[in-house]
Amino acid sequence: MTTIDDWKRWSWHPAAVQPDTAATLIGTKADALLRRALTGQIGEDDRDYLLERVAEDHVDALRFFPPEVDREIIADGFAGLATLVCFWARPRAERANAKDRIADARADARIFCNAAWTADLRRQKAERRACGEAEPVFFEIARKAA
Numbered sequence: 001m002t003t004i005d006d007w008k009r010w011s012w013h014p015a016a017v018q019p020d021t022a023a024t025l026i027g028t029k030a031d032a033l034l035r036r037a038l039t040g041q042i043g044e045d046d047r048d049y050l051l052e053r054v055a056e057d058h059v060d061a062l063r064f065f066p067p068e069v070d071r072e073i074i075a076d077g078f079a080g081l082a083t084l085v086c087f088w089a090r091p092r093a094e095r096a097n098a099k100d101r102i103a104d105a106r107a108d109a110r111i112f113c114n115a116a117w118t119a120d121l122r123r124q125k126a127e128r129r130a131c132g133e134a135e136p137v138f139f140e141i142a143r144k145a146a
Helices: 004-010 022-035 044-064 071-088 092-130 137-145
Strands: none
Touching (some): 044 071, 071 092
């Protein structure tokens, strides 16, 4: 469990987002928010802070993510993250009765995180190929067989 102050210190550094590392950074931050259940209820100030960070990263994701990442996945993912932040700001009694209703928000956030990881892995793979570091084993085997 993470307190909101611990999470703030760990997570958001908006100036660090660059086009070539956006999927890594934004996906990591979204994953951290999704995975690290915050201890207790968060207050309105913390909710507002987190919602601002989610909105900023949503804009960066739309601007920097490669075009093959479906924009609907990005939009749904950030809507899911915002829903979770609002959920954590609700009183404990209300949260206990609403856990089933946020399952879709969690799913949308997880789908987005997976898409971010996929985009980053593809970027890393392309960089290795461009440097001649990695040639897929299948192509090497096929070339030898031909």
